[in-house]
Amino acid sequence: ENGSLKFRRVLLKLSGEGLLGKQQYGLDPDTVDRIASEIKIVHDMGAEVCMVIGGGNIFRGVKGASQGMERATADYMGMLATIMNALAVQNALERHGVQTRVQSAIPMSSVCEPYIRRRAVRHMEKGRVVIFAAGTGNPFFTTDTAAALRAVEMGCDALLKGTQVDGVYTADPKTHPDAVRYDSLTYMDVLAKDLRVMDASAISLARENDIPVIVFSLQNPGAFADVVCAKGTFTIIS
Ligand code: UDP
Numbered sequence: 001e002n003g004s005l006k007f008r009r010v011l012l013k014l015s016g017e018g019l020l021g022k023q024q025y026g027l028d029p030d031t032v033d034r035i036a037s038e039i040k041i042v043h044d045m046g047a048e049v050c051m052v053i054g055g056g057n058i059f060r061g062v063k064g065a066s067q068g069m070e071r072a073t074a075d076y077m078g079m080l081a082t083i084m085n086a087l088a089v090q091n092a093l094e095r096h097g098v099q100t101r102v103q104s105a106i107p108m109s110s111v112c113e114p115y116i117r118r119r120a121v122r123h124m125e126k127g128r129v130v131i132f133a134a135g136t137g138n139p140f141f142t143t144d145t146a147a148a149l150r151a152v153e154m155g156c157d158a159l160l161k162g163t164q165v166d167g168v169y170t171a172d173p174k175t176h177p178d179a180v181r182y183d184s185l186t187y188m189d190v191l192a193k194d195l196r197v198m199d200a201s202a203i204s205l206a207r208e209n210d211i212p213v214i215v216f217s218l219q220n221p222g223a224f225a226d227v228v229c230a231k232g233t234f235t236i237i238s
Contacts, residue, residue: 005045005046005047005228005229007160007228007230008046008157009048009050009154009155009156010042010050010156010228011051011052011147011150011154011159012160012162013051013053013143013144013147013161013162014089014218015053015163016054016056016058016082016085018162018164019031019032019035019057019085019089025057026057026058027084027085032088032089033092033095035089035162035218036089038221038223038224038225039051039129040096040098041224041225043127048124048127049124049129050124050129050130050132050150050154050156051089051130051131051132052135052146052147053131054143055081056078056081057081057085058081058084059074059077059080059081061074061078064077071139072139075139075141076139078135079135079139080106082133082135082143083102083104083106083134086102086112086131087133090102090131098129099126099127099129100130101113101123101128101129101131102130103115103116103119103120103130104133104134105133105134106134115134115137117153117154120154132146136149141201142201144161144202147198148202148203148205148206148211151206152205152206152211157211157212158213158214159206159212159214160213160224161197161214161215161216162218162224163217164217164218164219165217166217166223166234167182167216167233167234167235168182168195168197168237169181169182181233181235182235183235183236184235184237187204187206187207187213187238188207189237191203191204197237203237206237212236212237212238214227214235214236215234215237216232220232220233
């Protein structure tokens, strides 16, 4: 079964919104559980999986700052939100029998491991799913940039961005029914056309290190398993 894997070691980036389900705020347990079961399938196929999860479902730094909070402080709160999401996904994965470790860029030693690159690689080699929490650990960054950074550090074959839509479109497909999905794009296309896939620093980091970025829908059951075999519907940026 291992033979059908196109990408053997992958980083899955999930935005906080991906955990909302039908809720306006926080975590929807059914959604978290469904995502965990999708990850289990890919894990059982023999892929090495690590993850970065956003925090926008709980706290967004820019929003806090726009309400009068100092940006750096608001960003730290955003990073703490990603730790909560990481623990929730860890819990769901372990309920499905998948071994996991959470590593935080902001050390929180009684809750999870600190981020140690070589240790994270070792966990993956042992078949554990590693969830990277607290983004890059620095304010003024995003979890997209954290995802690109960790994907590079882990030597991943691809950075997979699981979203609500099955790729990158010429316009927002929710508001523009005639929008067309790109099958593939170059990094420069994304930067030059200012396509809102991931922020520019994330795309630049992926480009400099030759890691393809694949945008796909985590809403479609089995899509994650398809994507690691380079099957199904997605947009590949390379
Ligand atoms: N954040 C940060 N540094 C990082 C990653 C995240 O300061 O390296 C903060 C930032 O305030 C951001 C929040 O954490 O708004 C949540 O992350 P993000 O908005 O990227 O989450 P997503 O949109 O993917 O849910």
